[in-house]
Amino acid sequence: MSDIETNLKQLFSKIDELKPAFIERLTKAVAIPSVSSDETLRPKVVEMANFLQNELKNLGADDISIKELGIQPPPVNDSNLKLPPIVLSKFGSDPNKKTILIYGHYDVQPALLEDGWNSDPFVLIEKDNKLIGRGSTDDKGPVMGWLNSLQAHKELNIPLPVNIVFCFEGMEESGSIGLDKLIQKEAKSYFNNVNSVCISDNYWLGTKKPVLTYGLRGCNYYQLIIKGPGADLHSGIFGGIIHEPMTDLIKVMSTLVDINGNILIPGVNEMVAPVTEKEDELYKDIEFDVNELNLASGSNTAIYQDKKNILMHRWRYPSLSLHGIEGAFSGAGAKTVIPSKVIGKFSIRTVPDMDSEKLTKLVTDFCNAKFKDLGSPNEFKAELIHDGAYWVSDPFNDEFTSAKLATKKVWGIEPDLTREGGSIPITLTFEQELGANVLLLPMGKGDDGAHSINEKLDVPNYIEGTKTLTAYLHYYGATK
Amino acid sequence: MSDIETNLKQLFSKIDELKPAFIERLTKAVAIPSVSSDETLRPKVVEMANFLQNELKNLGADDISIKELGIQPPPVNDSNLKLPPIVLSKFGSDPNKKTILIYGHYDVQPALLEDGWNSDPFVLIEKDNKLIGRGSTDDKGPVMGWLNSLQAHKELNIPLPVNIVFCFEGMEESGSIGLDKLIQKEAKSYFNNVNSVCISDNYWLGTKKPVLTYGLRGCNYYQLIIKGPGADLHSGIFGGIIHEPMTDLIKVMSTLVDINGNILIPGVNEMVAPVTEKEDELYKDIEFDVNELNLASGSNTAIYQDKKNILMHRWRYPSLSLHGIEGAFSGAGAKTVIPSKVIGKFSIRTVPDMDSEKLTKLVTDFCNAKFKDLGSPNEFKAELIHDGAYWVSDPFNDEFTSAKLATKKVWGIEPDLTREGGSIPITLTFEQELGANVLLLPMGKGDDGAHSINEKLDVPNYIEGTKTLTAYLHYYGATK
Structure with missing residues (x-):
C-alpha cells in the first residue's frame, strides 16, 4: 500500500470516529444566523x-488575516453598515x-x-x-468539511499534502460585494504561489x-425602459387617445x-460554440432523466423530454x-392605471463563445429596431444592468483527475462530469486573477433545498464528503 | 332679488367664511387611508x-342608516373579509x-x-x-362639498330647498361590490320618492x-392567469428547459x-353604435385641443391631433x-426569477351598443385561441374580474338645465356638455332602478390626477364647487 493510501485509510477511520464532533461543529455554525441580506443580523455575520x-486558530493555522472591506455601498438602510470581513488563513508554506x-x-x-420550516432553521x-x-x-457544511479534514490530519499528526490558503467570505448571498477587488489586490501577495482553487x-x-462541475453559464441582465406620459394615468380618461408605454x-x-425557449434575436445563437x-460523449453516462426535472420544477412543463x-x-x-415589469400594476385585483414608465426585465444565460459586449450590441440593436x-x-x-461571464474548465486536467480518483475512492463510483446553468461569478475571477485552474467539488445533493425551506445536508x-475533500488534497498533492 | 338669489348670496358668503373649516374637514377625511383594494387597510375604510x-350626525341628519353588505366574495386572501358598509342618510322629508x-x-x-408622491399621500x-x-x-373632496353645503345652510338656518338622500359607498375603486343589489333592494323603501340623482x-x-357630463364609458376588466412550475424557479437552473409562464x-x-389603440379582438369594434x-354637432362648440391633452398627459404622446x-x-x-402583471418580478434592480404563476391584467372601456356578456365571450374565446x-x-x-356598463343621458332635461344655471351663476360661464371616458357603473343602476334622471356634476379639473400620484383638488x-352644488340644489328645487 502506498503512503497515500495508508494515510487515507487512517484519515477515513479518524473521520468516522470524529463524526459526533463534526456534527457538533456544524451545529455551532448553523446556530449563528449569519444572514448577509438582513442588516439587523449583520452582527451575527461578524460573529x-x-x-x-x-x-482556524485551534486547528493550528500558520496565519490568520481578517480583511475588512469598509462600508457597504447603497442601497442600505444604515449608511454606516460595515461589510463582513473576508477571513483569510494559511496552513503550511512548504x-x-x-x-x-x-x-x-x-x-x-x-x-x-413562518416561511414553512418544520423546525427552527437555526437549530441543526x-x-x-x-x-x-x-x-x-x-x-457551512462544506466549509466545516474542510476544517474537519484539517482536524483529522492534526489528531493523527499526518502532514498536509498541500499548502492551504483559505478564503472565506460573508457576502456571497448578497452579491459578494468587495470580493473581486480583494482577489485582485491579494493575487500577488496573500494569494501568491496559489496553484489551484477548489470551491x-x-x-x-x-x-x-x-x-x-467543469462549467457555469454566465448571465447578462437587460432592461427595456419605455417612458410616455408624465405620470400614471386613468385608463378611462386616456385609454384610446395616447400611446401607452405598456402596449409598446x-x-x-x-x-x-419563443415559447420553446428559442432566442429570436438574430446572431445570438450563432455565437454559441458547436458541440464537439x-x-x-460526456453526456452519455450522466445519471439524469426528465422525472428529476419535473420533480424539481413541480410540474410537467419540460420543453425537452430526453436527458x-x-x-x-x-x-x-x-x-x-x-x-x-417594473412600474406597471403588479398587485392583486384590478387597477385601471395606464403606467407612465415601465421597465421590462429579462436576462440571457451565456455560454462559450458568447462575447458579452457583442451580445449586448445584438440585444440593444434588435430591441431598438x-x-x-x-x-x-x-x-x-x-x-445592460449587469453581466457575469460564463466559465468552462478542462475536465481532464490534474484537478479534475485527482477529484475523480478521490470520488471513486470514497463513493466507489466515477463522478458525473456536470456543468451548471447558474452562475458563480467568483469562479472566473479566481481563474483569471490567480492564473489557476478552478475545481468545483460539490458536497450536497440536488434536493438539499439550498435557498429554500428545510435546507438539509445528508x-x-x-x-x-469530508473524506472526499481529504482524498482530493492527497491525490492533487501527488500530481507533478 | 328673488328668494333663491337672496339665499344663494348669503350661502356663498357663508361658504367663503367657512373655507378654513371646509379644508379642515377634507384634511381629516384624507388622513384616513381608506384604500378598498388593500385588504389590510379594510379597517381604515370602515373608519x-x-x-x-x-x-352626518353633527349636521343634523334626520336619519342615518348603515347598511352592511356581508362577506367580500372571492378572489380575496381573507375569506372572512367584510365589505365596507353603505352609509345612507336623509335630510328632510317634505x-x-x-x-x-x-x-x-x-x-x-x-x-x-414610493410611487413618486412628493409628499405623504395621506396628509393633505x-x-x-x-x-x-x-x-x-x-x-372625498366632492363628498365633503355636499357636507359643506349642508353646514352653510345649517349655520344660516336656511331650509334645504330639496329633500336629500345620501348614498355613500366604500368599494367604488374596487368594483362597487354589493351596491347594485342594495339599490335594487332600497329602490322602493329607503330610496322611495327619489326624483333625481346627482353624482x-x-x-x-x-x-x-x-x-x-351626460355620458360615460363602461369598463370590463379581465385577467389572464398562466400557471406553470410549482414554485418560482431560478433562471440559471431552469432557463431554457421549462416552458415559462411569462413567455406565454x-x-x-x-x-x-396595436400601439395606436386599435383593439385587435375580432367582433369588438363591430358592436359600436354608428355616430349620428x-x-x-355636439362636438363643434366644446373647448378643447390637443395641447390640453398633452398638458394633462404630461407628454406629446397623443394618438390623434384633432379635437x-x-x-x-x-x-x-x-x-x-x-x-x-401580478406574480412577476416588479421591483427595482435585477432578480433572476422564473415566476411560476403570472396574471396579466387588462381592461376594455365599453360604449353603446356593446353587450358585456358578448364582449366577454369574444375576449375569452380570442385569448383561449x-x-x-x-x-x-x-x-x-x-x-372577467368585473364589468360596469356605459351610460348616456339627455343633456337638456331639468337636471342639466338647473345645473347649467348653477354653473353660470358661480363661474360666470356656460358649461360644456361632455361625456367621460371613464366609468361610474352605478350611474346606470340608479337610472334604471329608481327611474330617475342622473346628473353628473363634476367638481375637479382634468389635471387633478385622480388615480395617479400627487392627486389634487384646486x-x-x-x-x-361647494357653491355650485349649493346653487344646483336651489335651482333644481324650484323646477316643476
Missing part, C-alpha cells in the same frame, strides 16, 4: 467570522508542496420558521439521516451520484424568445427568461 | 364610514319638495410615497392654491371651463391591441389598456 477565526486556495462562504440565505437537527438547518449545505458551493445534479413594451418583449464529439437535450439546454446553450418598427412617440432605451454527504 | 356617520339622491364614495385608490397639504392628497378630488365623481374636460403571457398580451349627425377624434376616442369608442396556438403545456385561464374648485 460567524469570529467563530471561524477561532476554529515550497515543495502545491498550494490550494479553498473558497467558501460563511453567510446564509434568510430563513424564518438530525432526522432520517439528514442534518436540517439553514446553511447546512449552503455553505465546494454547488450540488450534485441529482441525489444518487456524485459529480464534479409588451410588443417588444414578445419578440425576444468529445463533449457529446441530453435537457442538460445541454441547461448547461451549454443560452436561455432567455422574461422576469417581469423592434421599437422603431412600432412607430411609437414614447421614449425607449434598452440597456449525514453521509457530510462525512463521506 | 372612514364611521367618520362620515359622525359628520312631500312638497323634490328629493335628490346624492351619491359619492369614501374609498380611495392605493397610494404609496395646501400648496400653490391646490389641496394635494389621495382622495382630494376622487371622491359628483368625475372631472372637467380641461382646466379652464366647467362641464356637465407576454405572447398572448401582445395580440390584444346630431351627435356629431373631434380625441374626444370621440375618449368618449364614444372603446379602448383597451394593458395594466400590468391565442394561447392554444402557442402549444404550451402551462395552464391558462382568461376571465382650492377654488373645492370652494366654488
Whole structure:
C-alpha cells in the first residue's frame, strides 16, 4: 500500500470516529444566523467570522488575516453598515508542496420558521439521516468539511499534502460585494504561489451520484425602459387617445424568445460554440432523466423530454427568461392605471463563445429596431444592468483527475462530469486573477433545498464528503 | 332679488367664511387611508364610514342608516373579509319638495410615497392654491362639498330647498361590490320618492371651463392567469428547459391591441353604435385641443391631433389598456426569477351598443385561441374580474338645465356638455332602478390626477364647487 493510501485509510477511520464532533461543529455554525441580506443580523455575520477565526486558530493555522472591506455601498438602510470581513488563513508554506486556495462562504440565505420550516432553521437537527438547518449545505457544511479534514490530519499528526490558503467570505448571498477587488489586490501577495482553487458551493445534479462541475453559464441582465406620459394615468380618461408605454413594451418583449425557449434575436445563437464529439460523449453516462426535472420544477412543463437535450439546454446553450415589469400594476385585483414608465426585465444565460459586449450590441440593436418598427412617440432605451461571464474548465486536467480518483475512492463510483446553468461569478475571477485552474467539488445533493425551506445536508454527504475533500488534497498533492 | 338669489348670496358668503373649516374637514377625511383594494387597510375604510356617520350626525341628519353588505366574495386572501358598509342618510322629508339622491364614495385608490408622491399621500397639504392628497378630488373632496353645503345652510338656518338622500359607498375603486343589489333592494323603501340623482365623481374636460357630463364609458376588466412550475424557479437552473409562464403571457398580451389603440379582438369594434349627425354637432362648440391633452398627459404622446377624434376616442369608442402583471418580478434592480404563476391584467372601456356578456365571450374565446396556438403545456385561464356598463343621458332635461344655471351663476360661464371616458357603473343602476334622471356634476379639473400620484383638488374648485352644488340644489328645487 502506498503512503497515500495508508494515510487515507487512517484519515477515513479518524473521520468516522470524529463524526459526533463534526456534527457538533456544524451545529455551532448553523446556530449563528449569519444572514448577509438582513442588516439587523449583520452582527451575527461578524460573529460567524469570529467563530471561524477561532476554529482556524485551534486547528493550528500558520496565519490568520481578517480583511475588512469598509462600508457597504447603497442601497442600505444604515449608511454606516460595515461589510463582513473576508477571513483569510494559511496552513503550511512548504515550497515543495502545491498550494490550494479553498473558497467558501460563511453567510446564509434568510430563513424564518413562518416561511414553512418544520423546525427552527437555526437549530441543526438530525432526522432520517439528514442534518436540517439553514446553511447546512449552503455553505457551512462544506466549509466545516474542510476544517474537519484539517482536524483529522492534526489528531493523527499526518502532514498536509498541500499548502492551504483559505478564503472565506460573508457576502456571497448578497452579491459578494468587495470580493473581486480583494482577489485582485491579494493575487500577488496573500494569494501568491496559489496553484489551484477548489470551491465546494454547488450540488450534485441529482441525489444518487456524485459529480464534479467543469462549467457555469454566465448571465447578462437587460432592461427595456419605455417612458410616455408624465405620470400614471386613468385608463378611462386616456385609454384610446395616447400611446401607452405598456402596449409598446409588451410588443417588444414578445419578440425576444419563443415559447420553446428559442432566442429570436438574430446572431445570438450563432455565437454559441458547436458541440464537439468529445463533449457529446460526456453526456452519455450522466445519471439524469426528465422525472428529476419535473420533480424539481413541480410540474410537467419540460420543453425537452430526453436527458441530453435537457442538460445541454441547461448547461451549454443560452436561455432567455422574461422576469417581469417594473412600474406597471403588479398587485392583486384590478387597477385601471395606464403606467407612465415601465421597465421590462429579462436576462440571457451565456455560454462559450458568447462575447458579452457583442451580445449586448445584438440585444440593444434588435430591441431598438423592434421599437422603431412600432412607430411609437414614447421614449425607449434598452440597456445592460449587469453581466457575469460564463466559465468552462478542462475536465481532464490534474484537478479534475485527482477529484475523480478521490470520488471513486470514497463513493466507489466515477463522478458525473456536470456543468451548471447558474452562475458563480467568483469562479472566473479566481481563474483569471490567480492564473489557476478552478475545481468545483460539490458536497450536497440536488434536493438539499439550498435557498429554500428545510435546507438539509445528508449525514453521509457530510462525512463521506469530508473524506472526499481529504482524498482530493492527497491525490492533487501527488500530481507533478 | 328673488328668494333663491337672496339665499344663494348669503350661502356663498357663508361658504367663503367657512373655507378654513371646509379644508379642515377634507384634511381629516384624507388622513384616513381608506384604500378598498388593500385588504389590510379594510379597517381604515370602515373608519372612514364611521367618520362620515359622525359628520352626518353633527349636521343634523334626520336619519342615518348603515347598511352592511356581508362577506367580500372571492378572489380575496381573507375569506372572512367584510365589505365596507353603505352609509345612507336623509335630510328632510317634505312631500312638497323634490328629493335628490346624492351619491359619492369614501374609498380611495392605493397610494404609496414610493410611487413618486412628493409628499405623504395621506396628509393633505395646501400648496400653490391646490389641496394635494389621495382622495382630494376622487371622491372625498366632492363628498365633503355636499357636507359643506349642508353646514352653510345649517349655520344660516336656511331650509334645504330639496329633500336629500345620501348614498355613500366604500368599494367604488374596487368594483362597487354589493351596491347594485342594495339599490335594487332600497329602490322602493329607503330610496322611495327619489326624483333625481346627482353624482359628483368625475372631472372637467380641461382646466379652464366647467362641464356637465351626460355620458360615460363602461369598463370590463379581465385577467389572464398562466400557471406553470410549482414554485418560482431560478433562471440559471431552469432557463431554457421549462416552458415559462411569462413567455406565454407576454405572447398572448401582445395580440390584444396595436400601439395606436386599435383593439385587435375580432367582433369588438363591430358592436359600436354608428355616430349620428346630431351627435356629431355636439362636438363643434366644446373647448378643447390637443395641447390640453398633452398638458394633462404630461407628454406629446397623443394618438390623434384633432379635437373631434380625441374626444370621440375618449368618449364614444372603446379602448383597451394593458395594466400590468401580478406574480412577476416588479421591483427595482435585477432578480433572476422564473415566476411560476403570472396574471396579466387588462381592461376594455365599453360604449353603446356593446353587450358585456358578448364582449366577454369574444375576449375569452380570442385569448383561449391565442394561447392554444402557442402549444404550451402551462395552464391558462382568461376571465372577467368585473364589468360596469356605459351610460348616456339627455343633456337638456331639468337636471342639466338647473345645473347649467348653477354653473353660470358661480363661474360666470356656460358649461360644456361632455361625456367621460371613464366609468361610474352605478350611474346606470340608479337610472334604471329608481327611474330617475342622473346628473353628473363634476367638481375637479382634468389635471387633478385622480388615480395617479400627487392627486389634487384646486382650492377654488373645492370652494366654488361647494357653491355650485349649493346653487344646483336651489335651482333644481324650484323646477316643476
